[in-house]
Amino acid sequence: MSRLILTFTDSGAGGLKAARLADCVVGVEQRFVCGKLPPSSELDALFSPRAASHRAGAHWLDNLTGRLLEDARRQGLGLIEFCELFDAVDLWVDPDPNSQLQLIWLLDYLRPHASVTSRLAMLQTDHIIGEQQPAELAAWQLRLAPVRGHHLEVAGAAWAAWGASTPEAWFNLLTRDPGALPQLRSSVVALLEELPSRGSGLGATEMRMLELLSAGHVHPYDLFPGHEKLSPRRTFSYWETGALLDGLAHCPVPAISGFDDGPFDLDMHEDPERHQRYKRSRLALTGLGRAIVAGAGDFSQYNPIHRWWGGTELTTERLWCWDAEGRTLVAP
Missing domain, CATH: 3.40.50 (Rossmann fold)
Known part of the structure; x- marks a missing residue:
């Protein structure tokens, strides 16, 4: 056969x-x-x-x-x-x-x-x-x-x-029996957690990066998730994670400072000297980054948001958020 x-x-x-x-x-x-x-x-x-x-x-x-x-x-x-x-x-x-x-x-x-x-x-x-x-x-x-x-x-x-234009139908999957696809429910939750969080304005992967940096892990690749890494989240790929980290540093009011090279793109990777400078960078939280980790700052209040989450276009004016404590959606 x-x-x-x-x-x-x-x-x-x-x-x-x-x-x-x-x-x-x-x-x-x-x-x-x-x-x-x-x-x-x-x-x-x-x-x-x-x-x-x-x-x-x-x-x-x-x-x-x-x-x-x-x-x-x-x-x-x-x-x-x-x-x-x-x-x-x-x-x-x-x-x-x-x-x-x-x-x-x-x-x-x-x-x-x-x-x-x-x-x-x-x-x-x-x-x-x-x-x-x-x-x-x-x-x-x-x-x-x-x-x-x-x-x-x-x-x-x-x-x-x-693919829907709001996260509501995806959120409603939590009330549906996913028995036919047993791994789907955990992915539904993981992706909801990557919506901007109510309070910090950051998704779970971004927030974990700031937490690790606050704990003294100061090099860029220390903050990447993966196998045997300090962040076990597997939502985003290597390139997507690098872009998220760039977004925390290269914005009107950064949450992270200290990059010696970048952005995180193919050109930087193909230049050994630039890539080494990037890897050796010693990062630090900015004032906004420290406030976010302390639960007193919101990234989205200082920086414009425009990205896609499935079929939902997230913007500063139309920002769906995730309330992790209540496990609920917060409409714009």
């Missing part, structure tokens, strides 16, 4: 390829936790069939390697058509919020195609797939469970909620 594994991180795809559990492993990686969501038309075009002469970088098969994938690229197959080549299609899903968002998007995308959904099985893990040994991943394969109609229904409602 031919088997395809779809997963949502490059590290997870690498680990699953090493474990040799399927004829083909594909990492389908989109970033949905940060920035403006791509319109459905753009996603449809990315994963639809495409002529062999398509523009490079505009199709899901671009930059993927392997004999089956290269054959599919020559044929211009869409994701649906590629899945139909296999007898079984397994979804291996990490617990982090972006993987959960990719899961609900993919299930919603596949929902009209019974030729694919009838072949789907899913494994939702408590641990990061890319951090496991091949033998352990082989043992996990026994936990695969078929995808049923209720999985597709919950995923469709959740994806619509994430």
Whole structure:
């Protein structure tokens, strides 16, 4: 029986390829936790069939390697058509919020195609797939469970909620039984916590950075979350986290000072001297930063806010907030 594994991180795809559990492993990686969501038309075009002469970088098969994938690229197959080549299609899903968002998007995308959904099985893990040994991943394969109609229904409602113009529908998912997708609830909460907090005006990842700096962790990478780091939050990627840290320092009234280089972009990373200066920077809280950590300052009162949270455009004038103590939304 031919088997395809779809997963949502490059590290997870690498680990699953090493474990040799399927004829083909594909990492389908989109970033949905940060920035403006791509319109459905753009996603449809990315994963639809495409002529062999398509523009490079505009199709899901671009930059993927392997004999089956290269054959599919020559044929211009869409994701649906590629899945139909296999007898079984397994979804291996990490617990982090972006993987959960990719899961609900993919299930919603596949929902009209019974030729694919009838072949789907899913494994939702408590641990990061890319951090496991091949033998352990082989043992996990026994936990695969078929995808049923209720999985597709919950995923469709959740994806619509994430794309809504206010956070209310996403917040209301907390009252819905997520049993079909057990890791979804923790991601709903984690993403709500990244709304500006009532009181500080910062999301949970930003607030943790200030707390760590206040505790004496003064170098930029001390403040990054990740495996065996002082901040265990996994909501944002490496690049997204660097941009958040930049935002705390490069604004009208900064909360952090002391960067010797920046901004946190590809140009800085490709210059070894600049990157070293950045890493050696000794950061400090400003007066506003100290006030925020003490519970007496609000970042949004001094600095303009304009960013996207799912389908919600957050601005200074239209600022949805999260009340962590009451676990409630605060409308503008």
